[in-house]
Amino acid sequence: MTVKTNSLILLLSILILGTTSCKKDEIPPIELGVSAKVNNTFQSDAFTNGVELAIEDLFMTAPDALSATASVSEGVEFPAYLLGLYDINISEESISFDCVADTNDPNYGSLFRVLEPNTFDRYYFVFDSPHNITSSESDNNSVSLNIISETEIVVVIGEGYDFNPDINFTIQLSN
Numbered sequence: 001m002t003v004k005t006n007s008l009i010l011l012l013s014i015l016i017l018g019t020t021s022c023k024k025d026e027i028p029p030i031e032l033g034v035s036a037k038v039n040n041t042f043q044s045d046a047f048t049n050g051v052e053l054a055i056e057d058l059f060m061t062a063p064d065a066l067s068a069t070a071s072v073s074e075g076v077e078f079p080a081y082l083l084g085l086y087d088i089n090i091s092e093e094s095i096s097f098d099c100v101a102d103t104n105d106p107n108y109g110s111l112f113r114v115l116e117p118n119t120f121d122r123y124y125f126v127f128d129s130p131h132n133i134t135s136s137e138s139d140n141n142s143v144s145l146n147i148i149s150e151t152e153i154v155v156v157i158g159e160g161y162d163f164n165p166d167i168n169f170t171i172q173l174s175n
Contacts, residue, residue, distance in 0.1 A: 029173035030093075030132070032092060037125070038069075040122065041120075046119070084100060084105065086099055093172065094172050095125075111163070112163055114160060127151045137174075142160040143157050145173075
């Protein structure tokens with residue numbers, strides 16, 4: 001081989017290796033081990049006169065009494081969060097909510113329904129280090145994720161959501 005051919009092969013090898021990325025080498029949207037704090041608010045024309053209120057105000061408990069903090073891991077980070085309403089699982093690439101309250105739940109049984117217009121159930125997540133989320137996609141049209149800052153996101157459950165036992169949803173995260 002000539003020097004010119006060797007140089008061309010070397011250049012092509014560098015270009016191929018430099019532009020090829022392996023999925024496992026990429027930083028995930030949320031890294032395992034980061035700490036996450038969740039707080040809930042509720043806003044509804046019927047229950048709060050259209051004002052967003054901390055859930056503690058509605059349950060008449062001390063401020064921050066119903067917030068929770070956990071490290072992101074392979075397991076469920078927030079089991080039976082919010083007085084037994086949801087299991088919330090955060091993974092590197094998704095956030096899942098599974099309603100675990102049953103039909104006769106003393107806190108929620110009389111509230112189960114399809115959410116009406118101008119009703120928003122918000123779950124604010126604050127991470128102790130920056131997340132890498134740039135976009136998301138929910139498997140439920142009544143649920144979305146908004147990026148507030150590099151350390152805060154909010155899951156918004158709104159109009160048309162089937163708020164009933166055994167309902168769940170997952171939001172896929174992308175970076």
